[in-house]
Amino acid sequence: MEESGAAQPTAGVRMKRQLTLSNAVAVTVSVIIGSGIFLSPKGVLQATGSVGLSLIVWSLSGILATLGALCYVELGTTIPKSGGTYTYLYEIFGPWVGFMKMWQTLIISGPAGTAVLAITIANYALYPFFAPCPAPYLAVRLIAAACLGLISFLNCYSVRMAAQMNNVLTFLKVGALGIIIIFGVIQLARGHTENLELPKAFEGTTSSIGSAAVAFYASLQAPNSLIEELINPNRNLVLTIVISMPLVTIVYLLTNIAYFTAMTPAEMIASDAVAVTFANRLLGVMSWIIPTAVAVSTFATLLTGFLAWTRVYMVAARDGIMPRILSMIQVNRLTPAPAVILPALLGLFMLIPEDVYMLLTLMGFADWLTYAMVASGLLWWRYKKPDLPRPVKLNLAVPVMFVCMCLFMMVLSFVSAPVECGIGAVVSATAVPVYAVFIHWENKPAWFLSFEGFVTSRLQLILNVVPQDPEIKLE
Numbered sequence: 001m002e003e004s005g006a007a008q009p010t011a012g013v014r015m016k017r018q019l020t021l022s023n024a025v026a027v028t029v030s031v032i033i034g035s036g037i038f039l040s041p042k043g044v045l046q047a048t049g050s051v052g053l054s055l056i057v058w059s060l061s062g063i064l065a066t067l068g069a070l071c072y073v074e075l076g077t078t079i080p081k082s083g084g085t086y087t088y089l090y091e092i093f094g095p096w097v098g099f100m101k102m103w104q105t106l107i108i109s110g111p112a113g114t115a116v117l118a119i120t121i122a123n124y125a126l127y128p129f130f131a132p133c134p135a136p137y138l139a140v141r142l143i144a145a146a147c148l149g150l151i152s153f154l155n156c157y158s159v160r161m162a163a164q165m166n167n168v169l170t171f172l173k174v175g176a177l178g179i180i181i182i183f184g185v186i187q188l189a190r191g192h193t194e195n196l197e198l199p200k201a202f203e204g205t206t207s208s209i210g211s212a213a214v215a216f217y218a219s220l221q222a223p224n225s226l227i228e229e230l231i232n233p234n235r236n237l238v239l240t241i242v243i244s245m246p247l248v249t250i251v252y253l254l255t256n257i258a259y260f261t262a263m264t265p266a267e268m269i270a271s272d273a274v275a276v277t278f279a280n281r282l283l284g285v286m287s288w289i290i291p292t293a294v295a296v297s298t299f300a301t302l303l304t305g306f307l308a309w310t311r312v313y314m315v316a317a318r319d320g321i322m323p324r325i326l327s328m329i330q331v332n333r334l335t336p337a338p339a340v341i342l343p344a345l346l347g348l349f350m351l352i353p354e355d356v357y358m359l360l361t362l363m364g365f366a367d368w369l370t371y372a373m374v375a376s377g378l379l380w381w382r383y384k385k386p387d388l389p390r391p392v393k394l395n396l397a398v399p400v401m402f403v404c405m406c407l408f409m410m411v412l413s414f415v416s417a418p419v420e421c422g423i424g425a426v427v428s429a430t431a432v433p434v435y436a437v438f439i440h441w442e443n444k445p446a447w448f449l450s451f452e453g454f455v456t457s458r459l460q461l462i463l464n465v466v467p468q469d470p471e472i473k474l475e
Helices: 021-032 042-048 051-078 085-093 095-130 137-157 159-189 224-229 233-262 265-270 274-282 289-318 337-350 357-384 397-416 418-429 431-440 446-463
Strands: 328-330 465-467
Touching: 021 159, 021 233, 021 289, 042 051, 042 265, 051 233, 051 357, 051 397, 085 095, 085 289, 085 357, 095 137, 095 289, 095 337, 095 357, 095 418, 095 431, 137 159, 137 289, 137 337, 159 233, 159 274, 159 289, 233 265, 233 274, 265 274, 274 289, 289 337, 328 337, 328 446, 337 446, 357 397, 357 418, 397 418, 418 431, 446 465
Parallel strands: none
Antiparallel strands: 328 465
C-alpha cells in the first residue's frame, strides 16, 4: 500500500511532443554512425575478401536496412507507443514475448552496450596522451563513468537539451567523416586508384557477405522508441527514414572508398583502427582530429542510445512488466528520470570487467530473431486486423524480404558463433521463470506487495516523480 505522501495528481502529466524532424534524423544518424566506421571496416573486407564486393555489400546493406526501417515506420504509425521492438512484440504477441525481449535488453545488451560505448569514448579521448601505449585501466574506467554520469544528467534534465546537443554532435561526427572523404577525393585526384581499379578490385572475393548489415540495424527502432515525443509522427517517421538511411549509406560508401585510396586491403585488415591509420598517413600533425572524432561520435551514440533505451524501460513499466517506478516522470522536468537512472547504474556495474565486448556477441542470434518476429508480426496483423487504421501501409513484399533477410542473418550468426549464441539463448530463456514469479503470479503474499509499495513510494518522494497520463494520441 503506497503512502499518501507519494500520491500526486497525474492528469495531463506526460511526455511532451517536442522532438522535430531534424531531431529524429539526428538521432537515427547518430545511432548508426557510432565508432564502427572509424575503427573496423576491415570486418566487412575480411568477410567479402575483396574491395569491390565490400563496397557492394555496404551499398546493399543500406538498401536492405531501409526496407527494415520502413517496416518499423508502418508499425510505429499503427501502434503509436514508444518502445520500438519491445512494444511491437508486446502488442502483437503478448506480454510473455515482450518480457523476453525486455529481459534480454535489461540483463545483457543494454548494460553491455552502454559500457562498451563509454569505454570506447574514454579510450579515444585518452589516445593523444598515451599513444602508442594503451591508456591505464583506472583512467579509462573513471572517464567512462564520468561520461555515463553526464549523459544521465542531460537526459534527466531536459529531453530537448539532449536532442539539441545530439544535433550538434551528429554534425561534428559527420564533419569528421567529411574530412576523411575530402582527403580521399584528394588521393583519387592524385591518381591513387590502384585498389579500386577493375579487375583488381574483385581479387580474392569470397561468398560470405553478411557482416556489413550489422552496422545499420541499430537504426531500425531509434525513432520509433521516441514516437510519443515526436512532433507529427505520421509524417516525420517516414521522412526520417527517407533522409537518414540514404545519407548514411552514401557517407559510409564514400568513407570506405577514401580508406582504400590510402591503404591496401592487407593493410586495412592489419589495422585495429582504420580511421586512425588513415589519419596518421594523410593528416600529419592534425592526425589527433580522428581519435577525438571517434570519442565525440561515440559520445553522441551513447547519448541517443539513452534517449531510446530509457523509453523501452518506461513503456515496459507502464505495461506492468517492469517495476512501476520506471514508468514515472519527473514533475518539474517532464523527463523519465527513473528509467534514465537504471541503465546508467547497470552500465556502471558493467565497467568493472576487463573484457566487456565479448558480452555483446551473446545476443546476436536473439537480436535477429526478434527483428524477424517484428516483421512477421506486421504480416500477422495485416491478416488478423485488416481494418486497423494504418497511416503508412507498405507493399507486402517489403516485410517478406526483411523476414527472409533476418532469418539468413540468424543462421549466419549461429554458424559463426554457436557457443555465444547458445549462451545468449540460455540467458534469454531465464526470462520465463522471472516472468512467472514476478509478473504472472497474481496472488503474491501481502508482505511482498507492502514492500514493493514502500520502495516505490520512497523513490517517488526522492526523485519527485509521478505516474504519467496514460492517454496517448498520434497527433
